Amino acid sequence: MTPEISEEIATRMAVDPQAHAEDPRAMAFETEFPVRPIPARGPVATGPISLTPATGDDRLWRAIEPELRARANDIHLPISAAYAARLCDAYPQADRELVMVAIILHDTGWAHVDQSRVISEGFRSGGDWRKQLIRFEHEVEGCKVARRVLPSLGYDQAFVERVCTIIDGHDTRLVAYSLEDALVRDADRLWRFDGPGIALSTQWTGLDVTTYLDDVERRFVPELITEAAVQMARQDLDRHQALLRTRLS
Numbered sequence: 001m002t003p004e005i006s007e008e009i010a011t012r013m014a015v016d017p018q019a020h021a022e023d024p025r026a027m028a029f030e031t032e033f034p035v036r037p038i039p040a041r042g043p044v045a046t047g048p049i050s051l052t053p054a055t056g057d058d059r060l061w062r063a064i065e066p067e068l069r070a071r072a073n074d075i076h077l078p079i080s081a082a083y084a085a086r087l088c089d090a091y092p093q094a095d096r097e098l099v100m101v102a103i104i105l106h107d108t109g110w111a112h113v114d115q116s117r118v119i120s121e122g123f124r125s126g127g128d129w130r131k132q133l134i135r136f137e138h139e140v141e142g143c144k145v146a147r148r149v150l151p152s153l154g155y156d157q158a159f160v161e162r163v164c165t166i167i168d169g170h171d172t173r174l175v176a177y178s179l180e181d182a183l184v185r186d187a188d189r190l191w192r193f194d195g196p197g198i199a200l201s202t203q204w205t206g207l208d209v210t211t212y213l214d215d216v217e218r219r220f221v222p223e224l225i226t227e228a229a230v231q232m233a234r235q236d237l238d239r240h241q242a243l244l245r246t247r248l249s
C-alpha cells in the first residue's frame with residue numbers, strides 16, 4: 001500500500017537541495033569555517049568509542065525510553081552521543097548542551113513512523129537514501145518528540161527550536177547550518193564505523209562486511225565536516241578492517 005503523504009512532508013520533499021545551500025544560515029556557516037574539514041581546536045580522541053564514559057542527561061535518556069526501542073536506537077543513540085561528546089572536546093567553541101541534546105533526540109522519530117517501512121524503505125529501496133519519504137517522516141516526528149519532552153525538563157522555547165532546527169533535515173538536508181549542526185551530523189555518521197554500527201548496518205543493508213566498509217569509506221568519509229571526525233573514522237576503519245579481516249592478500 002502506498003503511504004499517504006501529508007502536505008507538510010510533500011512540501012519538504014519538493015524543496016530543491018540547492019535551496020538549502022543558499023540558506024543564509026548555511027552561507028554564514030560556510031563563511032565562518034572556510035577550511036574543510038574544519039580543523040580541531042581541542043584534543044581529538046580516536047581510541048575505541050567504548051572507552052568513552054557514559055554521557056547525556058539521565059532524565060533525557062529516561063524520557064525517551066519508548067523511542068529507544070525503535071530501530072536499534074538503544075544502540076545507535078548512545079554510541080552517537082559518545083562520538084558527539086568527543087567532538088565537543090575537539091571543538092570547545094560549540095554549544096555542548098545543544099549538541100548533546102540534539103544527538104540524543106535526533107532519531108527518536110523512527111519510533112513514530114510505520115515500522116514495516118523502516119528497513120525496506122529506509123535502506124533497501126534503492127535510489128538516494130536521503131530522499132526516501134520515511135526519512136522525511138522520521139525527522140518531522142523527531143521534532144515532535146523534542147517539543148514534547150524538552151519543556152518538562154526545563155528547556156526554554158528558544159533552545160527547543162534550536163534543537164529542532166538540527167533534527168529537521170539531519171539526513172535529508174545536504175548542508176549544515178551551524179557548528180553544532182555539523183557536530184551532530186558527524187557524530188551520527190561516525191557510528192557506522194564502530195562495531196555495533198557495522199553489525200546492524202550490514203544486516204539492514206544486506207551488504208557483506210567488506211563491501212560495507214568500502215562503501216562507508218568511499219561515501220561517508222568525504223561527507224564528514226570536521227577534521228576530528230575524519231580522524232576518528234579513519235582509525236575506526238583501520239581497526240575494523242584489520243579485526244574483521246577485510247583486507248586479505
Ligand SMILES: [Fe+2]
Pocket residue numbers: 106107138170171
Ligand atoms: Fe536519522
Ligand SMILES: [Fe+2]
Pocket residue numbers: 076106107188
Ligand atoms: Fe542517526
